Amino acid sequence: MAVIVQKYGGTSVGSLSRIEAVAENIIATVRQGHQVVVVLSAMAGETNRLLAMAQQLDSEPASRELDMLLATGEQVSISLLAIALVKQGISAISLLAHQVGIKTDNRFNAARIENIATERLHQALAQEQVVIVAGFQGQDRDNNITTLGRGGSDTSAVALAVALKAAETQIFTDVDGVYSADPRIVDKAQRIGQLSFEAMLVMASLGAKVLQNRAVEYAFKHGMPIRVLSSFKPDQGTIILTQEQLLAETCLPTIISSIVHHQQEALVLIDDIDSVSVSEIFVVLGKENIETDMVTFNQVSPTKKQVSFTLARDMLSSMKNALKQITTCNKFGTIHTFDNVAKLSAIGIGINSHASITGTILSLLAAEEIDVKLISTSEIACSVVIDESELIKAVRLLHHKFGLDLSS
Amino acid sequence: MAVIVQKYGGTSVGSLSRIEAVAENIIATVRQGHQVVVVLSAMAGETNRLLAMAQQLDSEPASRELDMLLATGEQVSISLLAIALVKQGISAISLLAHQVGIKTDNRFNAARIENIATERLHQALAQEQVVIVAGFQGQDRDNNITTLGRGGSDTSAVALAVALKAAETQIFTDVDGVYSADPRIVDKAQRIGQLSFEAMLVMASLGAKVLQNRAVEYAFKHGMPIRVLSSFKPDQGTIILTQEQLLAETCLPTIISSIVHHQQEALVLIDDIDSVSVSEIFVVLGKENIETDMVTFNQVSPTKKQVSFTLARDMLSSMKNALKQITTCNKFGTIHTFDNVAKLSAIGIGINSHASITGTILSLLAAEEIDVKLISTSEIACSVVIDESELIKAVRLLHHKFGLDLSS
Numbered sequence: 151m152a153v154i155v156q157k158y159g160g161t162s163v164g165s166l167s168r169i170e171a172v173a174e175n176i177i178a179t180v181r182q183g184h185q186v187v188v189v190l191s192a193m194a195g196e197t198n199r200l201l202a203m204a205q206q207l208d209s210e211p212a213s214r215e216l217d218m219l220l221a222t223g224e225q226v227s228i229s230l231l232a233i234a235l236v237k238q239g240i241s242a243i244s245l246l247a248h249q250v251g252i253k254t255d256n257r258f259n260a261a262r263i264e265n266i267a268t269e270r271l272h273q274a275l276a277q278e279q280v281v282i283v284a285g286f287q288g289q290d291r292d293n294n295i296t297t298l299g300r301g302g303s304d305t306s307a308v309a310l311a312v313a314l315k316a317a318e319t320q321i322f323t324d325v326d327g328v329y330s331a332d333p334r335i336v337d338k339a340q341r342i343g344q345l346s347f348e349a350m351l352v353m354a355s356l357g358a359k360v361l362q363n364r365a366v367e368y369a370f371k372h373g374m375p376i377r378v379l380s381s382f383k384p385d386q387g388t389i390i391l392t393q394e395q396l397l398a399e400t401c402l403p404t405i406i407s408s409i410v411h412h413q414q415e416a417l418v419l420i421d422d423i424d425s426v427s428v429s430e431i432f433v434v435l436g437k438e439n440i441e442t443d444m445v446t447f448n449q450v451s452p453t454k455k456q457v458s459f460t461l462a463r464d465m466l467s468s469m470k471n472a473l474k475q476i477t478t479c480n481k482f483g484t485i486h487t488f489d490n491v492a493k494l495s496a497i498g499i500g501i502n503s504h505a506s507i508t509g510t511i512l513s514l515l516a517a518e519e520i521d522v523k524l525i526s527t528s529e530i531a532c533s534v535v536i537d538e539s540e541l542i543k544a545v546r547l548l549h550h551k552f553g554l555d556l557s558s
Numbered sequence: 559m560a561v562i563v564q565k566y567g568g569t570s571v572g573s574l575s576r577i578e579a580v581a582e583n584i585i586a587t588v589r590q591g592h593q594v595v596v597v598l599s600a601m602a603g604e605t606n607r608l609l610a611m612a613q614q615l616d617s618e619p620a621s622r623e624l625d626m627l628l629a630t631g632e633q634v635s636i637s638l639l640a641i642a643l644v645k646q647g648i649s650a651i652s653l654l655a656h657q658v659g660i661k662t663d664n665r666f667n668a669a670r671i672e673n674i675a676t677e678r679l680h681q682a683l684a685q686e687q688v689v690i691v692a693g694f695q696g697q698d699r700d701n702n703i704t705t706l707g708r709g710g711s712d713t714s715a716v717a718l719a720v721a722l723k724a725a726e727t728q729i730f731t732d733v734d735g736v737y738s739a740d741p742r743i744v745d746k747a748q749r750i751g752q753l754s755f756e757a758m759l760v761m762a763s764l765g766a767k768v769l770q771n772r773a774v775e776y777a778f779k780h781g782m783p784i785r786v787l788s789s790f791k792p793d794q795g796t797i798i799l800t801q802e803q804l805l806a807e808t809c810l811p812t813i814i815s816s817i818v819h820h821q822q823e824a825l826v827l828i829d830d831i832d833s834v835s836v837s838e839i840f841v842v843l844g845k846e847n848i849e850t851d852m853v854t855f856n857q858v859s860p861t862k863k864q865v866s867f868t869l870a871r872d873m874l875s876s877m878k879n880a881l882k883q884i885t886t887c888n889k890f891g892t893i894h895t896f897d898n899v900a901k902l903s904a905i906g907i908g909i910n911s912h913a914s915i916t917g918t919i920l921s922l923l924a925a926e927e928i929d930v931k932l933i934s935t936s937e938i939a940c941s942v943v944i945d946e947s948e949l950i951k952a953v954r955l956l957h958h959k960f961g962l963d964l965s966s
Binding site (some may be wrong): 214249294396 | 611619623630651654854
């Protein structure tokens with residue numbers, strides 16, 4: 151009898167009728183012979199409602215007290231689900247972080263799980279109870295309530311699954327899996343059946359928002375399979391596994407598994423710069439918490455070099471201000487900025503061992519006269535920066551050319 | 559430096575601006591040099607909102623889970639108040655029952671406090687923090703959340719005050735004290751400055767709803783003074799003390815301190831009954847949970863007796879059904895019922911040592927042609943049953959004649 155950890159997000163428990171539907175889903179899993187541990191988020195909108203009250207009292211509410219406040223959201227949803235299950239004749243118990251023993255550090259609003267006690271959980275499972283645990287929250291060494299930050303319930307679910315040596319973590323959400331591209335842009339986008347943790351992490355960092363990154367990292371570290379499913383329609387969803395697990399399960403996946411994009415980017419090019427100045431730039435930007443991405447550094451003449459990078463478009467003016475302290479020293483040339491660009495990435499395992507992929511992408515885009523301003527490749531992705539106006543066309547083009555379109 | 563425990567009810571924390579007003583009130587108490595422990599109820603309406611959700615899922619929600627759900631109401635109000643205090647530069651910390659160590663039995667929805675640990679409280683007070691404790695809730699031996707039932711926050715406050723050996727418990731509510739009669743009926747009703755626990759308990763059982771009875775009993779048992787105050791206007795309120803404390807503080811109080819009434823009563827008279835049948839009646843009514851009050855038992859002839867009692871009017875038909883099993887044995891005569899009566903009581907310490915009070919009441923009512931159907935006296939109250947239609951007239955009459963009217 152395997153332990154399954156199921157996590158339901160805020161939309162999945164957004165109303166009393168949705169909570170009843172989740173109860174049905176859990177009962178079906180129990181009837182399949184599984185021991186079920188459920189992790190819930192707060193009902194959709196509840197965390198924002200509580201936060202708004204706190205911010206009306208203080209624009210920067212005391213962080214310990216904010217966690218005390220926000221943790222009530224999950225307490226409401228878990229007790230309501232337990233009531234709905236008991237009504238259906240299912241033995242169920244809701245547990246808060248301190249009742250389970252989910253210990254975190256004391257960084258309020260962004261705590262990290264340090265340890266999970268399993269005694270209380272095993273006791274309830276042994277009594278054939280469905281155990282419903284409040285996601286998002288923990289307890290520090292002084293018995294204060296902590297929260298894990300936005301999306302923290304995903305991490306709660308994975309950490310509980312690891313502690314209980316569960317068969318898998320099922321994340322129920324309002325999409326039915328991870329797609330080969332954004333279905334709102336590419337109507338032939340298809341759900342990916344299996345995916346590696348590496349690919350999922352790269353996709354997330356490149357713009358695909360399905361799971362909390364920290365949860366994926368935690369599962370990756372412990373080899374805990376994550377399945378992404380819809381709580382609105384029953385299906386197999388997408389399962390995320392280690393490369394070893396994937397290889398054991400299947401034939402090699404196709405080289406390119408998905409096309410991911412990220413809008414609202416800006417591109418910066420700085421001419422005539424030396425290595426020392428480059429390092430100074432990144433020290434200054436780091437101090438100001440301005441995150442950069444896709445950094446490249448090229449030798450353009452025997453004495454001069456050029457650096458380029460992308461960043462979130464709304465950070466552009468902060469970046470210009472930050473660099474002023476260096477420009478006064480006249481250590482580099484012109485700063486060119488492009489504030490109407492987007493990033494497009496093709497994701498696939500072992501992409502770097504197929505050098506031709508980069509060439510294929512460039513030639514496909516060139517044939518459609520889409521100008522590539524920057525390119526960067528990693529083990530698992532090939533990313534290009536293009537004009538945002540050409541993004542949709544480019545996403546559809548690559549999705550089609552790499553054979554990802556749903557066959558109709 | 560004295561510890562003061564202040565409890566604010568749901569109306570007092572019913573909105574964010576009310577919470578800010580409560581914060582101001584607490585700051586004023588701190589500035590007077592007191593150590594302050596605050597107990598809060600849930601924001602007005604919140605407990606009902608949560609209960610309604612639970613009842614939509616199950617008309618009789620699982621009791622453990624209902625307590626898990628309802629306890630969030632106080633968690634929200636205490637964290638919001640802490641945020642408001644910190645915003646004003648006051649060091650404050652909110653604590654839940656399990657963080658303080660408020661241990662109860664495991665009767666969900668109606669738990670009783672068994673023990674309160676004071677270590678965490680003293681630690682916070684030593685750090686000059688205002689300590690804000692969630693009322694209404696506790697923790698049983700298995701770390702489950704329990705609640706104390708409606709009005710339970712009053713008991714939380716008194717129990718904390720006793721555990722901390724506080725100077726007094728201040729109950730802030732939407733009235734500014736205990737009155738000599740219901741101010742909605744007697745416009746010259748005046749606030750009672752000092753009152754004994756005995757008088758308060760009798761007044762409560764006879765219809766005056768200001769404090770939870772269990773809280774008054776707990777304070778009485780431990781000699782903990784309770785002050786009833788308005789959170790809307792600053793004043794001295796009413797202080798409730800033991801008779802010993804009262805005697806030490808003041809001259810003897812006036813004999814009659816207040817007039818209390820209770821509507822929706824019914825009166826029952828049973829003729830031709832013997833002692834055995836009387837006991838059978840009360841055994842049967844007890845089994846059916848039908849509470850009776852003002853029981854009298856009179857010898858009306860050498861062989862026959864008459865019994866009379868009052869009960870809540872909505873229990874009348876249940877009572878008649880319950881008695882049918884006995885009437886078939888024909889052990890007593892006619893059952894007369896009066897379903898349009900009310901109970902009126904004059905409250906005063908040592909009322910039984912002033913036999914003339916009963917006479918005075920009867921003659922005052924007779925002079926106004928108000929028919930008294932039943933009379934019963936105790937150490938601290940003289941109660942009469944009259945037609946409900948004459949209640950208001952009678953309350954005003956006695957309030958005036960016993961010299962309780964505000965001098966204008």
